[in-house]
Amino acid sequence: MxxxxxxxxxxxxxxxxxxFCAAPFTSLHQLGGGVVTTCCxxxxxxxxxxxxxxxxxxxxxxxxRVRQQxxxxxxxxxxxxxxxxxxxxxxxxxxxxxxxxxARDVIDLAIEDxxxxxxxxxxxxxxxxxxxxxxxxxxxxxxxPELSTTIATKQKETFSIINGESIEKYHPGMDGEWTTDNSTxxxxxxxxxxxxxxxxxxxxxxxxxxxxxxLLDLLIENDLHKTIHxxxxxxxxxxxxxxxxxxxxxLERFAxxxxxxxxxxxxxxxxxxxxxxxxxxxxxxLDTYQRLTESSVDIGVQTCYSLLNALTIEDLGEWYxxxxxxxxxxxxxxxxxxxxxxxxxxxxxxxxxxxxxAQLESVQQHLRCTENWHVNLPGHINYMKNKLSDAKLExxxxxxxxxxxxxxxxxxxxxxxxxxxxxxxxxxxxxxxxV
Numbered sequence: 001m002x003x004x005x006x007x008x009x010x011x012x013x014x015x016x017x018x019x020f021c022a023a024p025f026t027s028l029h030q031l032g033g034g035v036v037t038t039c040c041x042x043x044x045x046x047x048x049x050x051x052x053x054x055x056x057x058x059x060x061x062x063x064x065r066v067r068q069q070x071x072x073x074x075x076x077x078x079x080x081x082x083x084x085x086x087x088x089x090x091x092x093x094x095x096x097x098x099x100x101x102x103a104r105d106v107i108d109l110a111i112e113d114x115x116x117x118x119x120x121x122x123x124x125x126x127x128x129x130x131x132x133x134x135x136x137x138x139x140x141x142x143x144x145p146e147l148s149t150t151i152a153t154k155q156k157e158t159f160s161i162i163n164g165e166s167i168e169k170y171h172p173g174m175d176g177e178w179t180t181d182n183s184t185x186x187x188x189x190x191x192x193x194x195x196x197x198x199x200x201x202x203x204x205x206x207x208x209x210x211x212x213x214x215l216l217d218l219l220i221e222n223d224l225h226k227t228i229h230x231x232x233x234x235x236x237x238x239x240x241x242x243x244x245x246x247x248x249x250x251l252e253r254f255a256x257x258x259x260x261x262x263x264x265x266x267x268x269x270x271x272x273x274x275x276x277x278x279x280x281x282x283x284x285x286l287d288t289y290q291r292l293t294e295s296s297v298d299i300g301v302q303t304c305y306s307l308l309n310a311l312t313i314e315d316l317g318e319w320y321x322x323x324x325x326x327x328x329x330x331x332x333x334x335x336x337x338x339x340x341x342x343x344x345x346x347x348x349x350x351x352x353x354x355x356x357x358a359q360l361e362s363v364q365q366h367l368r369c370t371e372n373w374h375v376n377l378p379g380h381i382n383y384m385k386n387k388l389s390d391a392k393l394e395x396x397x398x399x400x401x402x403x404x405x406x407x408x409x410x411x412x413x414x415x416x417x418x419x420x421x422x423x424x425x426x427x428x429x430x431x432x433x434x435v
Contacts, residue, residue: 005101009092012100012107017073021082021096022103024066025110025120027127028054030202032134032146034180038063040129040202041095044078050180054188055123064118071111071118085336088386089379094333102127102198125192129200132211133179136204138235138279140265141407142304142335145174147204150279152176158410162340162403164395182211186218193224201232207246208238216250225254229261233302235277236264236285247295255296262292263300263331268309269319271418276308278411286323293325301330301370305380307400310343310356311421317369330370334383340399344388348397348432349425357384394433401426401435 013020023039024046030036034050036057037043046066047057057063069076075083082093103110106124113122136148144159145152151159153176160170189196199219206212219225230251239246254260266285267276274280292299301320303309309316313332320328335341346353363369364377388396404415404426416423429435 005097006092008101008104009097012104015108016111017070019073019075020070021079021099022107022110022126023096023099024063024070025114026103026106026124027099027129028058028125029129030131030185032131032174032178038066038078039095039099041081041093042078049185053184054125055191058123058125059119067114067118067120071114081336085383089382091379094376099127105197106195123192124195125188126195127198127200128189128196129202130185130215131202131204132182132206132209132215133177134174134204135177135208136235137208137237138205138277140235140267140277140279141275141308141341141403142306142338145171147202149177149204155278155410158403158406161406162399164339164399179211182215186215189215189224190218190222193222193228196228198229198231201230203233203235205235205238206232207234207241213241213250220250220253225259226257227259229259230254231261231263233263233265234288235279236266236288237279237281239288239291247291247297251292251297252295255298258298260296261298261300263302264289264292265304266301267304267306268312268316269323272308272312275407275413275415275418276306289324299329301328303330303332303370304335305332305343306335306338307341307343307345307422308419310346310384311352311359313356314359314363314369317363317373320370321368328370329372332370332373332376332380334380336383338396340396340403342388342396344384344386345393345396345400346384346425347388348393348429352421352425353384357381360384397429397433398435401430401433 012022027039028036029038029040030049034048035045036047036049037045046063047060066076066078082096085093103126106126110124113120115121134147134149134152136150139148139150139155143151145156152174157167160167163170201212219228251260251262265277267273269282273282320330343356346356360377360381364374367374407413408415
């Protein structure tokens with residue numbers, strides 16, 4: 001991550017302990033079905049917004065225990081995703097760095113207002129990660145019915161195969177669009193408007209969702225676009241809502257006060273991009289990117305590193321460098337522990353594995369890619385060198401083979417033609433594990 005994030009994180013942990021994370025003190029993450037967690041890295045719930053308000057959830061017994069552990073400089077078990085990453089990569093997890101950076105102005109006050117049992121006597125929320133619904137026109141291979149109505153209604157069985165689960169146990173009951181009552185959430189935002197400095201619109205595809213625009217209208221009506229930073233992810237396919245130009249009516253209002261960042265997801269160009277993010281049309285994506293670069297909006301590209309681009313990541317970086325307006329600010333994150341497309345599956349083929357490492361090292365050396373990729377590359381190399389167990393490799397291999405076969409059947413795609421560098425590898429895995 002950028003130096004300013006790391007510096008703020010280091011200052012926070014210097015005062016509050018090497019393992020400290022501000023998340024349970026100053027943020028919350030909304031998931032599907034009303035589930036609320038401390039951040040996007042954990043699936044352990046601290047409450048449900050269908051039955052309790054955010055204010056009540058922030059003082060649930062579950063989150064109070066986590067606060068006590070952090071104040072004692074312990075490592076809460078529910079944060080294991082970060083601890084595993086940090087152990088493997090020998091650097092702070094991006095999530096923990098980001099949480100401490102976002103809370104840097106209020107965390108000392110929040111701790112002062114925390115009782116010995118972990119109760120927040122007064123709340124100081126700084127960062128809200130909001131998910132209003134799963135409405136989305138894409139079906140990305142790293143996603144789920146919780147975040148995509150396209151998967152929930154049309155491809156749920158295939159995605160259960162990708163994830164190695166029976167259709168009965170794979171997100172039961174989530175077979176269409178889910179919605180929640182967001183009125184109390186909006187009340188919470190208004191009540192703590194002076195403390196909140198950043199709101200993230202998660203997806204689904206936020207710019208297809210009616211409740212998102214109701215929130216944006218409310219923020220603008222209350223002049224909060226001047227003080228609250230809006231960050232949204234998007235798949236790059238939506239530029240208008242009900243005939244209204246989203247950039248002009250909404251995003252540039254926040255951007256006028258340097259309060260808007262849009263991150264466009266992108267994991268491959270051409271047919272590779274279409275396979276990985278089903279629904280992706282390159283001309284439309286490029287048009288959306290161009291329109292945003294011509295506005296005052298801060299724009300970035302998020303690329304998920306996976307088996308599907310591990311052997312061509314240098315080419316993708318070069319495509320960004322030569323195709324997109326410069327400078328391109330982008331992040332390269334890892335689909336860690338993906339049940340079918342974990343890049344570490346290449347450990348089963350020495351030549352391909354060496355090629356993947358060489359690709360990362362080459363990008364790191366030449367830096368002909370997007371700005372900021374090189375910051376994370378050492379950690380990604382360490383991640384790839386972390387050996388998976390034989391059992392985990394076999395499970396991932398089976399999910400990969402069966403999942404891509406199901407994708408080809410249901411989407412009429414041709415995996416071997418789209419990813420020729422992985423075609424023989426897939427055939428070997430099919431024989432090796434008798435899939």
